[in-house]
């Protein structure tokens with residue numbers, strides 16, 4: 001299996017060669033040359049596999065340049081009940097992604113039982129083990145530089161901690177994350193993890209990462225890498241749980257399901273789109289946004305209008321607060337019939353700060369065939385949904401999952417089970433839970449008192465040179 005760029009101007013590469021990088025050299029995103037098709041016989045064989053065995057089966061289709069025995073070992077040590085041990089009371093950690101039935105035909109797929117209690121662990125834990133393996137094979141090291149507003153940074157740090165050939169330098173905006181998120185990151189004691197709190201906003205941290213990455217000499221000398229949401233391996237790892245969720249919510253492969261996905265950068269739902277292209281019987285992919293509704297607007301109108309950074313709203317589902325959706329280009333590549341010239345032209349407009357409009361094109365006419373519907377949710381919707389789910393089912397959901405549920409309930413079809421992806425546990429967003437329910441969220445036992453642990457973080461001005469000096473000194 002080889003990977004091509006959505007913009008058509010980069011050589012095709014194998015998995016391990018794109019694993020450690022980000023964008024393709026032509027500025028596009030990597031996608032498989034073709035999507036592997038899963039026929040009925042294979043789907044039947046996969047039903048009933050454990051999570052790790054299913055992950056191996058799915059990933060083997062996309063990763064053909066790692067020997068099977070090695071890939072199997074990597075997957076087996078990634079998807080264990082020990083790593084995903086934070087299952088809710090009464091649910092089995094051995095399932096890795098347990099399915100909770102709220103009522104007949106309405107389910108939650110719990111993706112947030114990993115080390116940082118958000119779904120990003122599902123892919124990031126695999127990425128950590130793949131990085132370690134490939135770097136070892138090549139006798140190389142990497143220094144990951146990233147910026148986070150919360151979930152991504154902690155997931156990356158917990159995936160890379162203790163790895164002897166990886167260092168992580170993670171920038172966060174000083175004082176802007178929740179106390180729980182700060183404690184998760186800053187209390188890590190691993191020698192290869194460096195937290196840097198920047199005096200500024202998330203965008204200032206992001207700008208520093210871009211400035212450092214644009215300094216080709218510095219980047220090469222200090223082997224700077226990234227683990228951002230456009231990394232293909234993260235998307236690939238996320239395909240697995242769509243299969244798992246499908247098998248859990250159905251009894252036969254003749255049935256269809258719908259998935260509702262709380263969305264920001266379009267990484268999670270992009271994996272669902274690919275699962276559907278592979279032949280998984282998905283009736284609908286329900287895309288849910290919060291007040292930052294750039295994607296809902298596209299699926300309703302055909303107009304993709306990335307927002308100015310200053311237009312991005314700060315909401316109570318902060319991991320979906322985006323101005324443009326970095327993985328969206330992958331879907332548009334498929335929507336325009338995989339014509340890289342069309343994608344390159346559309347993103348020439350996006351990169352110039354403009355929007356594009358597909359209304360009236362054959363591409364827009366083909367959209368219904370892709371199964372997408374969308375909706376948006378507001379702070380008031382979130383509070384109402386958290387309350388309703390708590391009162392009706394006795395289940396507490398986080399703010400992002402509430403957005404997914406709100407839109408899912410609008411898009412349900414008779415006879416089609418709806419699976420809502422649970423993307424974080426409520427304890428990460430305690431303030432809004434207290435606002436909705438007047439009580440504290442549940443907290444998994446090993447997070448008791450985490451806010452009181454000693455913290456290790458370097459605070460500095462929002463200055464790329466200061467960050468470069470800090471990195472250089474430690475590499």
Ligand SMILES: *Cc1c(COP(=O)(O)O)cnc(C)c1O
Pocket residue numbers: 118119120151152229262263264265266267268269319320400423424
């Ligand atoms: C990252 C994140 C999302 C959005 O996922 P995308 O892949 O960016 O669409 C939703 N919910 C939570 C809790 C997240 O951390």
